[in-house]
Amino acid sequence: MSEARPDAPELRKDPVSGRWVIIAKGRAKRPHDFEQAPAFKPGQFCPFCEGSEDACPDEIIAYRPQGAPRNGPGWRVRVVPNKFPALEIEGDLQKRGEGIYDLMRGVGAHEVIIESPQHVLSTADLSAAQIEEVLWIYRDRLVDLKKDSRLVYGMIFKNVGAAAGASLEHTHSQLIVTPIVPINVWEEMTGALEFYNYRGRCVFCDMIQQELTFEKRIVLDTPGFVAFCPFASRFPYETWILPKPHASHFENIQKHGVEELSGVLRQTIGKIETALDRPAYHYILHNSPFDTPELYHYHWHIEVIPRLTKPAGFEWGSGFYINPVGPEEAAAFLRDVEVLAQGRQSIPVRESG
């Protein structure tokens, strides 16, 4: 067993809710260090731009012409470790107790996917071919990390805008891989399994069917994918993207699926950005845990969440969300928005929200 540094990240379990928390003291702050990060300024040095490869930790993978050197320019999409990781890849889990409490070392991966060598600010400003490569590299990382038996879940997500917690504006996503199935994923899987056990159908397939029939919450409808504002949207303009045929594992997506999804993702984000004047937002890929076979009851999907409202004490305490915009209104608005073709001005994300 390797000796853990005193500031090494820890995973601690709340004995009441069963929720795990990452205590990442490596990122520690003193009481007065919590001032909001200043907004990224035009002209400021960007460590994600081509030519600044030295400013990032040693790259994990990149798509670049064969033979071109690692950590140098010429790449199209690039994955590097997060410079301030919440979890660390080295070492064993050291699961243990402390009285009634459970904890383990914060073993895992925290990676950054740089989606373009140019200083592009939005997914909607990438070409469909570029987004395809982003999707392929998501998959490559999941397939690779699945081999590590200490790790059970990989969450791919993107934060855009300071109000969504992004510290750099250059278009990028993140991947956090954990040795525990996150509680929200667990609850989603459990709820979907209960539905399956009761009705014998995938709840997401049922939702797709019903939304396509109702039409009123549909944002986009393509042969293989659908985007809609869910019936119980927690947030205004919340939009989910799902593959129409049942599929539990994103990493089993086929080539034509990647091609189609890249267009759907670009359109959906373009609509949200145009409709809401480039709000801060997250998107999150909800996927099956690593150690599961193909599942009949779970259906991978992407949740896009504009950050327009600020969840407050009631939401934190209750888990009840108050959403001031009906998903029917939101979908009608997004459906009608025309996304401009590529070459839009890359204007920065609004800071408010």
Next chain:
Amino acid sequence: MSEARPDAPELRKDPVSGRWVIIAKGRAKRPHDFEQAPAFKPGQFCPFCEGSEDACPDEIIAYRPQGAPRNGPGWRVRVVPNKFPALEIEGDLQKRGEGIYDLMRGVGAHEVIIESPQHVLSTADLSAAQIEEVLWIYRDRLVDLKKDSRLVYGMIFKNVGAAAGASLEHTHSQLIVTPIVPINVWEEMTGALEFYNYRGRCVFCDMIQQELTFEKRIVLDTPGFVAFCPFASRFPYETWILPKPHASHFENIQKHGVEELSGVLRQTIGKIETALDRPAYHYILHNSPFDTPELYHYHWHIEVIPRLTKPAGFEWGSGFYINPVGPEEAAAFLRDVEVLAQGRQSIPVRESG
């Protein structure tokens, strides 16, 4: 059955997670109406100050000298309906389905507790006697609303500072009463019941015992109450206040308990405000549902959550929180902070965070 207005609030259930959402279109906003509310400015009209009673809806209850008129000055603590309620008290639930989805009318209560007739900004600037009256009025409202058989849970919470979602700075709390037990409460109760079934003890009593033995996460320790930073704190400087003797229902608190809690709440918030330079924060009273008898497995408590970090995509998607400050460090810091006596300058809450 009364006919619901088309913009009446609805409760909708997510068929996957089982989470309920309040769709409150009465608060509806158009796409461009989400600019951050401007910060409250000194000198601005405050509807919560004594003399501005007309600016609030008809009062529900107030503590004032006997015989003094309703909705007039002379009160010490006052409860009014929220002017922009998330739920409405009139009407029946009209539980129904829409295909695979479940919904009901947004019946419930949304009240504001104005904690002082003066324009005071912080709980820590109230006298112990004033805080006692705030606690008594919390109890009075719970006891009254419990009689309504449509309603099952009352959540009392306080948002301080714009970053915590507060739109007015005058010290106030809120009460939202729902016809559904909120999912977070449900999970907390379920987790506590599992612990009780397995070990035969209340998990919160065990935590209190262990924290008092370890000492390292204790913030305050009085004969009847303890405040500590929980082992699996989700947020930096998160602090919980619990009564030491087992008690599942806040509304059964005794007079000496109110007296002691008022001092503990004032000290805890004073320490957090002094240590962190008046951060935005929430506090939330976690209490048993209305329709439960005294419970052996659940223990009411108050969670105080400074808003220093901004949960981002990973937290939203996973429910895993990343906390950059160990609770041991946080507690050590809070323990050592001296809270100034009353009469501190009432400086505004910081806007950042």
